[in-house]
Amino acid sequence: MDSKRIDELLAQDHIVVDSLPVQVPADSKGRFFAIEQYYLSEPQITQLHRRFLNVILKLYCYFPVTVIDADSDTEINSPDPEKLEEWIVDAPRDILIYIEGENSLITLSNDDIYMTVYAPSDCVLKLTEKIAASEGLFVR
DSSP: OOHHHHHHHHTSOEEEEESSSSOOOTTSTTHHHHHHHHHTSTTHHHHHHHHHHHHHHHHHTTSOEEEEETTTOOEEESOOHHHHHIIIIISOOOEEEEETTTTEEEEEOTTOSEEEEESOOHHHHHHHHHHHHHTTOEEO
8 A cells, every 4th residue: 555545534523432432631731641551551451452342353354454563664455364463463563554545544553442433434434433332442
């Protein structure tokens, strides 16, 4: 996938899949950052990444995907679940997941506690909302 197309998708409207139902107010006086650091440590980060993996695997049942390792630009079309588990849970890295046919893009960073879906089609949006809810996550 070329970088121009990725940049175009990243400029589109997006949704966030998060463990929090609404954005934390700016006046939270550092509470959010303390909680974020807690969730970025073990075992919480692995548990959260596993929930993200579950969302992606379930979406993958409906749509073919191409996964891109943002650090090395390695691309895998239709990766096996074990490879996704490796890249998301076992040895987390920054990845992009292009949902083919829907022209949507998921970004997942190894040091964030949310994932972002850019240019979600109506179908991707509806499925993501249902699947995220089944994993105890919120779409906003």
